[in-house]
Amino acid sequence: MEKAPRSNDLRTRVGGQSGLERRPLVHVRLDDVDHRLLAALAEDARLANNALAQKVGIAPSTCLARVRRLRDEGVLRGFHADVDPALAGRPLQAIVAVRMHGAARSRLKAFLRELAELPGVMNVYLLGGAHDFFVHVAAPDSDGLNDFVIENLSANPGVALTETNLIFEHVRASWY
Template sequence: MPPKRTRAPKKLQQEHELDHIDRRLLELLRNDARMTNQALSENLGVAPSTCLARVKALQQAGVIRRFTVEVDPRALGRGIEALISVRLRPGARQQMAAFGETLKNVPEVTQYFFVGGMDDFLIHVTARDTDHIRQFVLEHLSADPVVATTHTSLVFEHVSGLASL
C-alpha cells in the first residue's frame, strides 16, 4: 500500500487554542508517536483520562492529522536522497494537479511540495545511487511533456521534525 501523503494544512475544523499542556503533549508525540497514554499522562502530570481526552480533542480539531513512522531509506536500500525542483511549461499550468497526482504513485518520491516562485514543484526522492536518481529524472520528469526544466540537488544530511511548538 502506498504511503499516505500529507496535504497542505487546511483550516482547522474548529478554532482550538493550544495551552502549555497541549503544546507539551504535541512535543512528546512528535518525539515518539507510540508513547502510551499512561506515559504521556505521567510526563504531563495529568490524569490518564484527561490526557486521552486532550489527544482526542486535538485529533477532532485537526491539530493532530495523523500518527506516522519515519523509515530510514538506507534500510530499504536507498542510500541517497535528492531534492528536485521542477518547472512546468507555461502552457501546461492547468495540468499541475495531474502532474502532482502522478508523483504519488512513484516509489522514489517520499514527498513533494507544490510551491510558489520560480519553480512549481519540489520533489524529495530516495534512491540506491546517483544512477538511480538520473534514471528517475529521465523516466518520470524529462520524458513528461509538461516539464520544462528540472534542477537536482543531492542531500548530504536530512534533519526533520524541527518545527517549534
C-alpha cells in the same frame, strides 16, 4: 463497519478522492497542555496514553480526550514511521526542483498527487516562486536517480525544467 472520513481527515484532504481542496483556515485554540502533548508526540509518537499522560502531567482520561480532540480538529494529522532510506536500500537522496510549462498549470494539483505516488518519493512540495515543485527522492544509486528524473519528470510533456540537488546529510528537525 468503516465510518466515513471526517472532513478534516488526512485521507480526504490529501490522498482521498476529493483531492487537495483548500479548507478554510480555522484557528484552533491550544493551551499549554496541548502544546506539551504535541511536543511529546513529535518526539515519540509511539508513547502509550498512560506514559504520555504522565510525561505531560495530566490524567490518562484527560490525555486521551485531548489527543482525540487534537486529531478531530486536524492539529494532529497522523502518526508516521521515520524510515532510514539508506538502511532501506535507498542511500542516495536528492531534492529535484521542477518547473512546469505554462500550459500545464491547470494540472499542478493532479501532478502533485501523481508525484507523491511514485516509488522513492519521500515528500513533494507545491511552491510559489521560480519552481513549481520540490520533490524529495530516495534512490538506490545514481543510475536509479537518473532513471527517476528522466522517466518520471523529463519525459512528462508538462515539465519544462528539472534541477537535481544531491542531499549529503539530513537531520530531522524537532520543530515543535
